[in-house]
Amino acid sequence: MEPREIIRRALEEGRSKLLEHEAYELVGSYNIPVPKAYLAKTPEEAGKLAEKIGYPIVLKIVSPDISHKSDVGGVILDLNSKEEVVEAAKKIFDNVSKKAPNARIAGVLVQEMVPYGLEVIVGGLRDGIFGSVVMFGIGGIFVELLRDVSFRIAPISEEEALEMINEIKASKLLEGYRGQPPIDKKALAKIIVNVGELLEENPEIQSIDLNPIMAYSSGAKVADARIIIKTK
C-alpha cells in the first residue's frame, strides 16, 4: 500500500494511531529497515505466516485501544515452530480478552524477531515553530529517564545526523564499549535523515517513535514503531 493510502485509511476510521503493521509499512517505504511482519486474524493464520517468515517469531496483539501491549499479556517472544506460534496466538487472544475485554482487536502481528543489538531511539515530531523535528538517543524503556537525546530540525543532512549521534552523552557506547565492535553510525544516520523526510512529506503525522531500533556493527533494524497522526 502507498504511504498516503495508509494514513488516509486510518484517518477515515478516525484512528489517531497507526496499527503496528501499518507503521512498519509506512516507515519501510522510506528505506528504513523494518522487520518482516504480517497481520493474522486467527491462530491458524498466524502459524501459516510464521512459516513464510521463518523463526524465531514474535507475536504482538494489534488493537487501536491498547498502547501498552505487554501489560495485557499481548506480547510473546522467541517462538521457534508453527505449533508454538499457534499456541502462543491463542494465549494472546485469551489474555487480552480477560485483561482488556472492551478493546477492539485487529488481530495478532506475526513478526520476525529482531536480533538484540544496542537499543537506540529515533523519534519525530511536528512543532508549531520549527515544523518537522527529529530526535536521536539511547533507546529502550529508559529513554525518558535518561533524557540523553539530541534534536535537529528537518531537512537533515547525513552530516548533521552524524553530529546528532555524536552529540549525546552516551555516544561512547556507540564506539564499541568493552571489546564490542563499533556501531554502524552511518546506518543510523540514514534512518535519521529518512525520518526527517517522512515527516516532511506527510504533514498529518504528529509524532513517531522508532523505539527500540536495534543497532549493529553493520546495519540497524527497527524493532517497534509508533506513529501518531492528526485526526480532525
Add this chain to the structure above:
Amino acid sequence: MLDKFFNPRSVAIIGATPKEGKVGRVLVENFIRRFKGKIYPVNPGYDEILGLKCYRSVKEIPDEVDLAVIAIPAPKVPQVMHEIGEKGIKAVIIISGGFRETGTEEGARLEDEVKKISKEYGIRVIGPNCIGIYDNWSGVDTYFLPDNKMMRPPRGYISFISQSGAFASALLDWMAYHKIGVSRAISYGNKIDVDDIDLLEFLGEDDKTKVIFMYLEGLKKGRGRLFIKKAREIARKKPIVIYKAGKTERGGLAAASHTAALAGNYQLYVAAIRQAGLIEAKSFDEIMDLSKVLLTQPLMKGRKVYVVTDAGGVGVMLTDALASEGFILPRTPPDLKEELRKHLPPHCIVENPIDLTGDTDDERYILVLEKLLPREDVDATVVVALPQVPGIKGKVAEYLIEAKEKYKKPLISVLIGSVEAEKFKNVLENNGIPVFESPERAAKALAALYRYSKFRGVAKD
C-alpha cells in the same frame, strides 16, 4: 528595506509633549540631543514643544517624513495609522502598549486593526508595546528613559536585538557603564510586523555591525525554519551570539510519545541554534564575554593553546578550565624549550603553562611571547600578568597591543587584583585585548571563538 527605521532623514513624534516625566517628552529630548535630521513633534494641543514647531497631525507636516514614532494611548493608534498611511510614511515604531499583551479582547482587536491598516498602506511596523531603536550612528533613540536614568553607550560595533525592552535598556545602561561600544539596539515588543528575522537580515548587511547579540524568548509560529536559514547565511559573515530565555520544560503536556515528552521548547531551540551556526550564551556573564572576544579576536586555526603566567596557581586553574572546554595545552616543543631555557633564569618553568614566576619583569614576558606567538603550532595564547608583581610596570601591555596586530592570532588575558589590575585591564581592553578575572570565563569565551572558527571553516579539527 528597514533603512528608514535606522537612517531616516526626518522623524515625526506622535504624542510629543512638553510635560516632564512623560514618554512623549523624553522622545523629543532624545532626538534633539542626538538626531541629525529633521524633527516634527505632533500633538494637537501644542503649537511648539521644546522650541520645535508642533503639528496637529502628521498630514500637516509640510515635508516628507521617513519615520513616525507613536506614543499615544492604544485606542487612538488606528486613526493615526490611517493618517500616517495617507501621508505616505513607510516606517513606524509604535511605543504604546495596550494591545495583545494585555490579554484582553479589546487589546487583541486593536492590534489586529493596526496590522490590517499597516498592510493596507504598506507601512512597516516595529512594535507595538516596544522600546524601539537606539542607533548610535544616526541618533534615532526611542528608548524613552532619560539620560540621567539610562546612560547611553559609546559608539561601537556590537548590535543587539532583544525581545525584552526592559532587558534591552538595562543592557544598554550596563554596556555604557562598562564603556562597551554599541552600534544599534532594537527591541520589537509584540512584533506584529518586523521580527527577529527581518532585523537579523538588516544587521547582517550593516557594515557598522560586527557582532550581533540576540535575546530571544520565542519565535513566531511557523518562522523557525526561515530563522535557521537566514541566521545561517548571516553567521557565515559575522558572529551571532544568542541567549535563549525560557529554558525550563513546557509542563503539563500529556505526551503521546517519548519524542513528544522529551522535545522541550528549549531543546528544539538548541537544535536550531546549532544548525544555524549561532553561538549560545548560557548566562548573562557569557553574553558580554563571548561578544567581546568575537568582536576583537581573529578566528582560531586549531585548539592548541599556550598559557604564559607569573602565577603558578592561576596557570593551573586555566589549564583545568581550558582542558574542560576541549582545548589542548601541548607540551612545549623541544626546540622552543631549549630556546627558552637559554634565556630564562633556571627557576622559571618552560613547560606549558610557561611560568615566569613572581620575580618576572615586563622584559621576561616580551622575550617569551616574541618566541611563542609567531609559531605555527600555537593557535591562541592566554597571558596572565598579575600586576601585584613589582617587576611589571606596563611595557608588557604595550607589547601585547602591538603583538596582537603583528601576529593576528587570538590573544586574551586573565588579570586578578584591585586598582592596578583595573588600570592594566582598561589599557588592554581599550586596545582590543579582552581581559577576564575568572579563568573559567576566559576559557568559555575562547571556546565560543573556537566553535565559531569551526563553523566558518577556519578551524579544522
